[in-house]
Amino acid sequence: MAEAKITTTTVKTIALTLTVEEAETIMAVGAMIGGDLNNTPRRHYASAVSALRKAGVRDFDSSGPHPYRHVVPGSVLTFTEKPRTSPHRIIF
Template sequence: MAKARRTVTDQVVTETKRVPAVTLTLTIEEAETLIAVGSLVAGDAETSPRRHYEAITEALLKAGVRDFTASGSHPFDYLKRSHPGVAFRSYPLTEAIPF
């Protein structure tokens, strides 16, 4: 069962500052499902919200969660391929990138 708890954590950008954060506790199956669903997310990994998925995937892989290319049964195997997925467009150049 997934659980979420809002916290504050330190994040290094150009300086260390306190930013709002969320601590998410997932089972392995839930984490693998998140990776599978996120694999359908499209968009620029630097100039769109997709960059957040990249950070999430990296953290999950560092925690030992299998990615969708792993052998054996994985939630990715059950995705409907007939749907195009989710795509983010880039943030406008005149707008500061949030977060």
């Protein structure tokens, strides 16, 4: 049931409507993101997860069933400070 809406103000923003399970999944995926909090795109995730926490979404280390429990150990997504010069393909 994910929905996205783009609005334009001085900064382009997107409002998402998520189910609790969808929001918890975003928290689980984000828990695997590495990189500098100030100099890489990871800072954007930190901002988003802060908003999710304020909304009452359980963090990845909460007790009970959570999508984080499905993450493969050792999986990680790391952002570098300098972008790569060649594209990298991700196949789903």
